Amino acid sequence: MRNWRAKSAAIVAVSALALTACGGGDGDNGDKGGDGKGTEGGSSLSGTVTGAGASFPATVFQDWIAAYQGDKSGVTVNYQSVGSGTGVEQFIGQSIDFGSSEEYLSDEALADAEAARGCPAVQFPVVFGSVAIAFNDPALDGLVLSPEVIASIYDREITNFNDPAIADLNPDFDLPDQDILPVHRSDSSGTTFVFSHYLTTEVPAWADTYGEGKEIEWSGDTIGGEGNEGVSQQISQNPGGVGYVNQSYALELGLPTAKVVNADGEAIAPTLEATTAASEEAEIPDTFQFTINGVGGEGYPIAGTNFILAYTCGYEDATADIIKDFWSWTLTEDADALALELGYAPLGADLKERVQAQIDLINSQG
Structure with missing residues (x-):
């Protein structure tokens, strides 16, 4: 490292x-x-x-x-x-x-x-890079999450890892009876934009309640960290911690990460290959004003x-x-x-x- x-x-x-x-x-x-x-x-x-x-x-x-x-x-x-x-x-x-x-x-x-x-x-x-969903618990590495589940975790509708919605996606996991503590960026953040833009395009309820942007009015039952560094630290230090960070930070710190279900229903880990596949789906205009949406195939869906x-x-x-x-x-x-x-x-x-x-x-x- x-x-x-x-x-x-x-x-x-x-x-x-x-x-x-x-x-x-x-x-x-x-x-x-x-x-x-x-x-x-x-x-x-x-x-x-x-x-x-x-x-x-x-x-x-x-x-x-x-x-x-x-x-x-x-x-x-x-x-x-x-x-x-x-x-x-x-x-x-x-x-x-x-x-x-x-x-x-x-x-x-x-x-x-x-x-x-x-x-x-x-x-x-x-x-190009991926925004990974990282965990405090190594036993959760590879846990499958859908955009709806991720949104519900941050909206505090899902508060425990043994929630039925998570269990349905992970029949082979022995899910812990552990409260989830969502971690978000506390500063004005492009990583937050990528994360919230993804949820806005995938989950109508999220779009209606939170929307997208560099800053979000988060649920009060969440905690913040400044920079990808601060979010990574909060995840590592808090039992049940879950947060979104750039994949490079997860790699450097050895944080366990989720597989996320993409537009084709495939559960994809935030690997380099999956990030490359996502970037190749981007339509890039002459103005360079673009986002990466609707990623399918072998692509990881939360890419920026x-x-x-x-x-x-x-x-x-x-x-x-x-x-x-x-x-x-x-x-x-x-x-x-x-x-x-x-x-x-x-x-x-x-x-x-x-x-x-x-x-x-x-x-x-x-």
């Missing part, structure tokens, strides 16, 4: 210093360099860029940053895992160089960003996308060059290998070409 907790703490600490020192959006100035294709040598780029947002991709971002900086001694990329909602707010508020979110920017949010900056923003996907947010103007040349070079590098095979190791699904070749065209627009208006 990697010491990702230590790495996360270190990156957040450095990011906080960077925000104080840089004063936000333009980063540190340096020698102009980089061609946006991920091929520049370490000596041709110099400076610091700062991003913030989703904790959903934080583990792979940490590895990407470490690998990228290893060949570029003059470059620092800082990323704060603060949640998608805060990341979007800081991006539109221009206190960071790039944002990160699992919910794409709506037309209204894009208009707000353009009004704040004086030029359009760009957004593009960089990786991480989007990067940047601007078409307003950066110092050195800052823009680093942003373009770094995100172009994340489209390489080396970056894909790191993502795969952590359970994330990289973009396909055709989608990478479309994303590269968006990266090339960063600072294109000067």
Whole structure:
């Protein structure tokens, strides 16, 4: 197991210093360099860029940053895992160089960003991942849950693991007489958006009562945790704990996870292969405003996308060059290998070409 907790703490600490020192959006100035294709040598780029947002991709971002900086001694990329909602707010508020979110920017949010900056923003996907339902009890690994059961657990209609609705899905399990303690994100979260969007599309009662979004009015008989890190901790520390986290966190911590029934009635575990299968069902428009819905076949149904947010103007040349070079590098095979190791699904070749065209627009208006 990697010491990702230590790495996360270190990156957040450095990011906080960077925000104080840089004063936000333009980063540190340096020698102009980089061609946006991920091929520049370490000596041709110099400076610091700062991003913030989703904790959903934080583990792979940490590895990407470490690998990228290893060949570029003059470059620092800082990323704060603060949640998608805060990341979007800081991006539109221009206190960071790039944002990160699992919910794409709506037309209204894009208009707000353009009004704040004086030029359009760009957004593009960089990786796909699954939202796993994780348990405190190892004996529950592989427990089958349907979207209706998951919704009922969070709505507190199902409060014990031996509930008949769970038993019907799991005839071979010796279910414990154990109260269920649902755990949710307490911050504004893209992971919450993916989770609640899934339930909204699958369970009409959930759509009517809770809906979808980065923040939800949860039932009072639940507990919250900040970030995927906080939710994972609450699950681990509380008997009967059940919560939704990015699959990479479940893998890193060895948390037992559920199989979830998809649109074809198949009970699917949140594996890399199942995440890839889900991502291949996504219909991706030119605007990159999309979600992954109605996953069937061998796909895991609670799957999401991480989007990067940047601007078409307003950066110092050195800052823009680093942003373009770094995100172009994340489209390489080396970056894909790191993502795969952590359970994330990289973009396909055709989608990478479309994303590269968006990266090339960063600072294109000067």
